[in-house]
Amino acid sequence: MPDTTILLMRRDLAGHIEAPAWPGGVVVQTLGQKPERKLLQAAHAVLQPGYWEGGGGAPIFRQWWKALRRDSEFDPSLVFIARDDQGVVGLVQCWTSAFIKDLAVASRTRRRGGGRALMLTTFHTFAQRGAEHVDLKVREDNAPAITLYKSLGMRTIDRMKA
Numbered sequence: 001m002p003d004t005t006i007l008l009m010r011r012d013l014a015g016h017i018e019a020p021a022w023p024g025g026v027v028v029q030t031l032g033q034k035p036e037r038k039l040l041q042a043a044h045a046v047l048q049p050g051y052w053e054g055g056g057g058a059p060i061f062r063q064w065w066k067a068l069r070r071d072s073e074f075d076p077s078l079v080f081i082a083r084d085d086q087g088v089v090g091l092v093q094c095w096t097s098a099f100i101k102d103l104a105v106a107s108r109t110r111r112r113g114g115g116r117a118l119m120l121t122t123f124h125t126f127a128q129r130g131a132e133h134v135d136l137k138v139r140e141d142n143a144p145a146i147t148l149y150k151s152l153g154m155r156t157i158d159r160m161k162a
């Protein structure tokens, strides 16, 4: 299998950050302290194919939720879930260290600005929390995600082998 290169990308948070513009009919919420299992499962169902496309493995629901809620950097107010009248449109899950762990948008609603709005929401959130920057990792061959991140002012600060 060829070596995969992972990029570490960063958005500095000083200065203006554009306001998120949600696609029509989409609302956003955070996870909350006692999230409903139905919501979690719907969020995971969007994340799972996204993991494969993003180049990673996909944990089953129970493994995912168990690992997430036990992580010392987990904060339910840093999980943003976008929904419309058909269900979960997309989500972004961040660690408290101002790190974006996962981002995925359901294939039925892509290229409508949902991914961009989720990312901008995290930038505003971490800016309000006093962070100087937000980081994430992305596979170098994930062109859609990298195009999105660059359009949001993110830059590559490190490269590593997976």
Ligand SMILES: CC(C)(COP(=O)(O)OP(=O)(O)OC[C@H]1O[C@@H](n2cnc3c(N)ncnc32)[C@H](O)[C@@H]1OP(=O)(O)O)[C@@H](O)C(=O)NCCC(=O)NCCS
Pocket: 049, 050, 051, 053, 054, 103, 104, 105, 106, 109, 110, 111, 112, 113, 114, 115, 116, 117, 137, 138, 139, 142, 143, 144, 145, 147, 148, 149, 151
């Ligand atoms: C990456 C992802 C989150 C983008 O979500 P999205 O809601 O479709 O993104 P947006 O509609 O907000 O796109 C904003 C901009 O990003 C870029 N972009 C998004 N998808 C793109 C694609 N498939 N090809 C090229 N550019 C793309 C474009 O510049 C786009 O603006 P435009 O539509 O006006 O041209 C989505 O494709 C996804 O869930 N992918 C699988 C999971 C994944 O790879 N996650 C990232 C792991 S690091």
